[in-house]
Amino acid sequence: MGDAGDQWHGRGSRPVRIANCSGARGDPGYQMRRQATQGPIDFITGDYLAEMNLAENAEKMAVGQHDGWEPTAWDGIAETLDVLNEKRIKVIINGGALNPAGLARKTQALVAERGYDLKVAYVYGDNLVEEVKAELEKTGKLPQHLDGENDHISLMENATALVDTKGKPIVSANVYLGARGIVKGLELGADIIICGRVADASPVIGAAWWWHNWTDEDYNQLAGTLIAGHLIECSAYVCGSNFAGFDEYDLENFVDLPFGIAEVAADGTSVITKHENTKGLVNVDNVTCQFLYELQGSIYLNSDVTADTKELKIEQVGKNRVKLSNIRGYPPPPTTKLAIFYHGGYESQILFNATGYATKSKYALLQKQLRFGLQQKGLSDKFQLLDFQELGTPAPNPRSQFESTTYLRCFAQADSESTLYGLLKTFSEFGMQHYSGFHLSLDMRTALPRSYLAFYPGLKPQDELSEGVAILAVDGTVAKKAEAGHPPKYQKLAPRENYETANPVDISSLGPTTKVRLGDVVLARSGDKGANINIGLFVRKAEHYPWLQSFLTRAKMQDLMGDDWRADFFIERCEFPNLLAVHFVIYGPLGRGVSSCRLLDALGKGFADYIRDKVVDVPESIVRDMSAIKESRRANL
Template sequence: MTLLAANCENDPVDVLVGDWMSEFNMTARAGSKVNGQLDAYEPTFLEALEPSLPAISKYRIKVAVNAGASDTQKLHEVVTEMVKSKGMDLSVAWISGDEVLPQLVEAQKKGESPFKNICTGEKLDDWQFEPIFAQAYLGGLGIARAFEKGADIVICGRVSDASPVIGAAYWWHKWQRSELDKLANAFVAGHLSECSSYSTGGNYTGFKDFECLGWENIGYPIVEIAHSGEVILTKNKGSGGEVSVNTLTSQLLYEIQGPWYFNSDVTAILDNISFDHISGNRVALRGVKGALPPPTTKVGITAKPIYQAEMHWFITGLDVTAKARMMEHQIRTIMAAHIYKFLHLSFQTIGSVPENPSSQNAATVDFRVIAQARRAEDLAPDKFIRPCIDPIMCTYPGATPHLDLRQAFPKEVYEYYVTLLPQSAISHQVHLSSGEVITIPPPPQTRTYPNRQPTQDMTTNSVPLSAFGATVRAPLGTIVHARSGDKGSDCNVGFWVRHQDEYAWLQNLLSMEFIKHLLADEYKGGRIERCEFPRLRAVHFLLKDHLDRGVSCTLTVDFLGKNCAEYLRAREVDVPLRFLARGRL
């Protein structure tokens, strides 16, 4: 924040927005709020805000963030006191309404909805965990109203990631709720900028191309939103990295669920979305259309904590599978008397040994034992650590445990459940520094959408793969970009290419059946939805319930779903030689 605010005179910015929330933060801060042990807001926001306040005050820059997490009013009080202590004339407002457990429990008692999990289809009545906190995703119009009433800084809890940008644009341009195309463009602009450096080269499969530009400072995205709703994306001056069609395609495909992108204020229709390189690090957003928002909004429910412990061994060289099998058998035997008390127990071999390895590290893999239980005492040292370590003298050759045992002691983790709540059940309010409270009504018009996104098993632009000429076996990622991410236990993954003739090949290669083949042992039979974005040269898949319960409590190491794309890019396919001749990624 300081970097952007302090350079405002040379690189103007009107509003600073920040997204501090994720599904992991939501569960962790919810736990803090319920047990009262820690402040339940995001403290790193204060580290960013305090040094930037002089420039914010000098240049009259507005600020909107969702760093309130589960304690928005408390963070408002802290920020208000910070501003006051510095003698600054800045008005601080806060947004309430995202905490919705009472409404949800009451509606459940009345049988108003089964509150199905939008990832798994499970009904809330059948969920085996006890809810302790629930947060709804709010839109951006409360932020807009706060700015309109003179607020300089607006502190929010669980507004959607893009809501600060929607609110800023709505206020600045004095838009109306009926201007759906404008709102949709601001919504997508918010999505493209909310993940910080992801739009300037972070997590981008073409990262090697801009090593010469500087990996150490790849910059922050800036969105320019016109009254017409037109959007141009750029980045702060003097930074490395890049803003390009490819970096923006990467970020766009990261969290969407298909061609319909939902928000409390608007639905963005993405069928014809594209990016147009203007000059340098300036790229225009094109083709986004707006539609009515849904009558519901997403709600994340945090459950009473369970407990988790994990232990690691190193396996080196030959016979990795047999060594892992031996260790698992021995640990299970020792745990047998109390293993029934575990909710989950998993033995995982992470990595593989190449042929003729050139170093011992290259020949070493991680054998991971991870367990979860309802009570901490069920994972006490005599029930978990000792059974994991005791085979050391009688197990596989070279048996070496990790000596840092801190993860082997039980820690709290939180189950997370994602459902929908009517927007009409939410009390969305703005709290101004004057004490005035303003209620933001739900959208006056909404549209109910089908439960599933539009999907197609294969492309309608059918071309035989043989038509692309001679091929060679090579990793998919030699010519194909990809990006993946998590939403609850769903994983989305998008693939795109650099040239139009490559796209015809990609469309025909990546059928529903072929993605199952690529997933190989990772495919567990779940539903997959597929769509195409022709103007991005992209094919997108939504892997339903693929991520083992989501980031807060997953047993997997890919807890954010980001490495699904990297795994799939490493899988070998028949790549046309003429495409490889253009150069590899």
């Protein structure tokens, strides 16, 4: 893509400094202002969209209860506009959600009101809900599932339920756009670009692409920026949030964390950092954790580029400065992700408490009573899901009743509200036939049926998209539109890598072992990808890596999952040797995704610390090394 003019001093001759201000809809507006005022930056980007936002907003927007954009995105613009104008900082955010044009017009009105010479634009083309509805009703065929090409995967039960277009109507359908529309907007002079569902890293890619005047075939540069965007897009994660090693530092350092900054050079390498004199930390351990978050293996896909991260290097190059390099780029895949949400049915949960003695038998009796009552009412086979989950273990010889108390979570989903009301009625009928010491959590509102949304991750051919950007005039009308076009070439997706380590060592040769928690010697990060959980685990000394590679096999991960493992799950494994990391994708635990998941940890974030809590045999030499590292760190607090 060409360039419409060079308005910024130093553009292209130095790294572009991109500060992210949001990774979720709840991130407050003042985070944008902080990034604009706490130090020098060129761009502010923001990712306000999780997979759930669009669907929830669509339902409210349809009945006039929502504007379609994320309110905290508007808060950020309103609080920061004076600084943006003064410092000429450009903004690219996906906070426009379902209505990027609406948020752009609202922003343009504020720009005009204050008399600023700033151009506002919005990206269009991601919202395909009417197209998807029409195609499904016409053909009865769903778009290809995101995991459909993996022959080892069995789609979860009810995964294709939305073919029932009357009983399971579609609520939203948005494709993940790349950076092409953003770059077009910047070429046309836009200062503030409002997007809908662009991919999380696309605002960062667009900013660096335009700044360095790359072509759309500068794949190494685009791939490097893709990973930089992946690292900074998630709120404060790259600065210390969600960090497995947080307990090795002063906890005060993690209160009121800053958000990340990427300094992207012309060759696509980058330095991850934060503003000076702020809390948090940017070091190799935390950046490695964040890199391993929400991966699907060593190949990272985006609408503009495919990034091969197998040989990624992460190096400390200064205080709170970490360099990324050694990322290879290739043409993007011919398809992009299509996130479809639909009405899955109704769900409810009831929380039953038990204290101390004979807890297992208490919960077994309760289940027998409820299942008997449901059978009497003819409801046993009416549920999509009826799951009884025991949470917690009573402490031995407890010092308080709280230590002795656990709860049973009865989680249910069904096509109709009446089935769930039948469950509640069954409980009320048998409630006074309860086990010894029976009591309930106070809030019973969750026992009432509520509608829930289910997720279908599909694929959409990129050449069928009509992506573009619209530049607004002072009065909020569209002054100019430009089509983004399509990538010049594609690369067919290859099966994801799945292998054990090439040269495992005999663990017995590493000396005597001792039983410790895995987390005593390993850091990790986990997250969600539709139905799947990913987890990356790494050691901090190169001499420890052969043990980790040999110990963490697919069979060992299955064993570590314990009773959570199910026969229809599938595990993929790969390695990141420069990061001393082993990575897994476990297909299936999250069902139909976050919005309808039966698990408490629907985002998969707690999975890593569950695995790290397992007691395993570790060579004593590794345990000694890690104890010394942690003691040294604590001594410097």
